[in-house]
Amino acid sequence: AQSVTQPDIHITVSEGASLELRCNYSYGATPYLFWYVQSPGQGLQLLLKYFSGDTLVQGIKGFEAEFKRSQSSFNLRKPSVHWSDAAEYFCAVAVSKMRFGAGTRLTVKP
């Protein structure tokens, strides 16, 4: 069955530390891949996307993600987290329709 998994429901990191949020998918074909961020009470904002080509993609706000076909993964990274990065992050995968992971809530400690 097609699925998108974000294994971590909640992650806490210290400000200035590095961050990696995991996303795994199960699809027959290579899908289009996305990361969105949602601040409390807000809609979702597109951080970055992968359609094809270079497997390391850069996004807004200093985020990047790497597509690894062999691992069916699309993990989101940031080298140094800021307090304003505290939010919920959603991985999304599209073949014929978009499917979202359950989300990872990020808390940033001062």
Added chain:
Amino acid sequence: DAGITQSPRHKVTETGTPVTLRCHQTENHRYMYWYRQDPGHGLRLIHYSYGVKDTDKGEVSDGYSVSRSKTEDFLLTLESATSSQTSVYFCAISESGGSRYEQYFGPGTRLTVT
């Protein structure tokens, strides 16, 4: 939120009453979507539209209907609201062609069914 508005932003209604949520876009995008967001489920697609009067079901369409009579408006109707439809509802839009899956979201509507 790129030219997408949702109304109302908050609504409390009683079980059994009809409810209509509106999504309005100023981007002239072909595709429009309705999602619901519930804790532990992320966003789930209810219905989507690929043009005026062209709609299709998503993964959680039971109890919902949609209509699109103009490019800019996409309506979601709960014919008889139930408590299980308490949720936050998001509208999204996307262009056609290669950008079809690049979706942009509205601010959401929080619906409470008592």
